[in-house]
Amino acid sequence: MDQHSERSGWSWWYLLFLIQFIVSLWVPFYNKVDPSWIGIPFFYWYQMLWVILGAVLTAIVYFATDA
Amino acid sequence: MQELNWTALTIFILLFGLITVLGFVAAHWRKGDLDQLHEWGLGGRRFGTLITWFLIGGDLYTAYTFIAVPALAFGAGAIAFFAVPYTIMIYPILFLVFPRLWYVCRKHNYVTAADFVRGRFGNRWLALAIAITGIVATLPYIALQLVGLQVVIGGMGISGTGYAGDVPLIIAFVILAAFTYTSGLRAPASIAIVKDLLIYLTAFAVVIAVPIQLGGFGNIFAKIPPAKLLLAVPGATTTGAYGVYATLALGSALALFLYPHSITGILAASSGHAVRRNAALLPGYSFMLGLLALVGFFAIATGVSGLPEFAGGFKQFGNSFAVPALFLHTFPSWFVGIAFAAIGIGALVPAAIMSIAAANLYTRNIHREFINRNPTDRQESQMAKWVSLIVKFGALAFIVFVPQKFAIYLQLLGGIWIIQTLPSVMLGCYTRWFNDWALLIGWFVGIGLGTWMFIAAKLAPNYPLVIAGHGFPGYSALYTVILNLIIAAVLTPVFNGMSKVRVDETSAADYRP
Numbered sequence: 001m002d003q004h005s006e007r008s009g010w011s012w013w014y015l016l017f018l019i020q021f022i023v024s025l026w027v028p029f030y031n032k033v034d035p036s037w038i039g040i041p042f043f044y045w046y047q048m049l050w051v052i053l054g055a056v057l058t059a060i061v062y063f064a065t066d067a
Numbered sequence: 068m069q070e071l072n073w074t075a076l077t078i079f080i081l082l083f084g085l086i087t088v089l090g091f092v093a094a095h096w097r098k099g100d101l102d103q104l105h106e107w108g109l110g111g112r113r114f115g116t117l118i119t120w121f122l123i124g125g126d127l128y129t130a131y132t133f134i135a136v137p138a139l140a141f142g143a144g145a146i147a148f149f150a151v152p153y154t155i156m157i158y159p160i161l162f163l164v165f166p167r168l169w170y171v172c173r174k175h176n177y178v179t180a181a182d183f184v185r186g187r188f189g190n191r192w193l194a195l196a197i198a199i200t201g202i203v204a205t206l207p208y209i210a211l212q213l214v215g216l217q218v219v220i221g222g223m224g225i226s227g228t229g230y231a232g233d234v235p236l237i238i239a240f241v242i243l244a245a246f247t248y249t250s251g252l253r254a255p256a257s258i259a260i261v262k263d264l265l266i267y268l269t270a271f272a273v274v275i276a277v278p279i280q281l282g283g284f285g286n287i288f289a290k291i292p293p294a295k296l297l298l299a300v301p302g303a304t305t306t307g308a309y310g311v312y313a314t315l316a317l318g319s320a321l322a323l324f325l326y327p328h329s330i331t332g333i334l335a336a337s338s339g340h341a342v343r344r345n346a347a348l349l350p351g352y353s354f355m356l357g358l359l360a361l362v363g364f365f366a367i368a369t370g371v372s373g374l375p376e377f378a379g380g381f382k383q384f385g386n387s388f389a390v391p392a393l394f395l396h397t398f399p400s401w402f403v404g405i406a407f408a409a410i411g412i413g414a415l416v417p418a419a420i421m422s423i424a425a426a427n428l429y430t431r432n433i434h435r436e437f438i439n440r441n442p443t444d445r446q447e448s449q450m451a452k453w454v455s456l457i458v459k460f461g462a463l464a465f466i467v468f469v470p471q472k473f474a475i476y477l478q479l480l481g482g483i484w485i486i487q488t489l490p491s492v493m494l495g496c497y498t499r500w501f502n503d504w505a506l507l508i509g510w511f512v513g514i515g516l517g518t519w520m521f522i523a524a525k526l527a528p529n530y531p532l533v534i535a536g537h538g539f540p541g542y543s544a545l546y547t548v549i550l551n552l553i554i555a556a557v558l559t560p561v562f563n564g565m566s567k568v569r570v571d572e573t574s575a576a577d578y579r580p
Contacts, residue, residue, distance in 0.1 A: 017159035024152035024316060027309040031145075031298045039285025043297055047151040048357045054155045055350035058162060062347050066340075 013064040020054045071224040072395075078404025079223065079411065082265070083239070086258045086412055090246030093253040102445040105178055107251035107452065108427045109335045112173060116341045116348070118256055122420075123332040123345060124352045125259030127323065130215030130414035131208075133266070133359055138386040140363025144295025146308065147360050149315045154353035156320035160493075162346035165324060166339035167496040167578040174577045179424075180330050180492045181432040187495050189570025190503035191436055196510050197488050198432035201327040204481035205425045208326070209462035210474040212414040212421075213240070217466070218384050219407040222391030233467050239411070244459050247419045248452050252335055255419040262416050265409035270355045272406075276397055277365045290368040305538030311529050314541030322486040322544055325493070327424035328417060339580060366393040418459065426454035479528045480521055483544040487513035490555050496578065499571050505558035513551030517543050
């Protein structure tokens, strides 16, 4: 973290969080059955996958901003 | 109702006995002076990353969640999965805002969100509005935890006529009240560890066992009616089910950490770093919640609602009986005991934290602010202990004497109300730009309009909003908090022009390590 962001509390890494909001809120993209995975429709496994990816993104931001 | 299940009941009682002992012993854990409010009501702010993980996890993912989310999937299908994007979005919010709240609250010994607002904006009436919103939103939430407990007690075949049927519930509650009074937040923190391990065990067992029994996920999803499998595709002039799904997820995510029990869990952490770390670790629970939502589909696929032995349970508890019925159908009795104990204990942990949070609010922001301005530490913590008892027995009376649907309505309304504290609490962590009276008026309009929308939508959280002929049905909480923010922003320059007085006892450095 540089001096400036120390003071303002802002880091550009936080923009990674936008991804989680966009993939979660853009419902038409994932409201479908195919491609299914081990019999689970896309709608369900896609959202579960993003729970894991969201945690990974948060961990990246944590380590990147942890001065 | 089915016969009494002795094996399950014995295991259930043993596990309940274990956590009862744990709850009382917890008073000596990381020992502090329980005559101080931050020791009783925040565990002395001493919980590290791991305990905070169990505490906040045990706090947010409640027994009611474990019953209600699968029940919604069972009854309404895909819409219930909004709980997954909801819990994806809460963690960036936790990461960005709440470490700041933690630092400023430690620095000034704030115990509640209303304490913070009082200090930040110097307006006791705005702080009172925040405190009352928190208390009122929490009470029906505690009552609904009891519904989770009731369903599993019924699932073990315990039934009685009239109020006699509520005796086991009352016993469980007296235990809860006693150890919360004695040990404060240390009790739910220690019990949460047991509860969460049991819940994880149960969730993974059901997600492995049921698909094996039914021949794979393909077979399970093949049995789900098409109308429940996906959201309905919206027509040309409306955002339809897509808008409902997205606004429910976003509105719920924005509201979650404003609940007093969430904030109590966060403030009990030992450092802002522990809060940040948990934002990356807590999604473990979200994954489990997603698995549990699927359990509602498992219940459809196994056809438990058509089995004669469960007819009584479904008649009494409706779709909430889907999960207990599936467990009874799938597992041997001893494991049913474990699974039901997980849900039962899962009711006590959040109920304890919620009652402590409500007690902290009353003690700090109503009693100390308006009734006795200079209490001793001992008087203050004693007051909180008594209020936690009153709150719990109020919730118990509500569940015993009032039809369950009213608790559900009030809890849904609670979400619409609590989100109205967002501008003061969450944005307040970042900026003192807003005028306190402008915030109060925004809050008032948000509460009023939100309540009206809820009633106009026939007691439902989604309002059929229409703008210029285009439909935007969606979660009233989100729509009204946007209006709340606009009003606060527009009125801020107006009020600032009338008075130059600007109070803020915090400074920018207080929000950082």
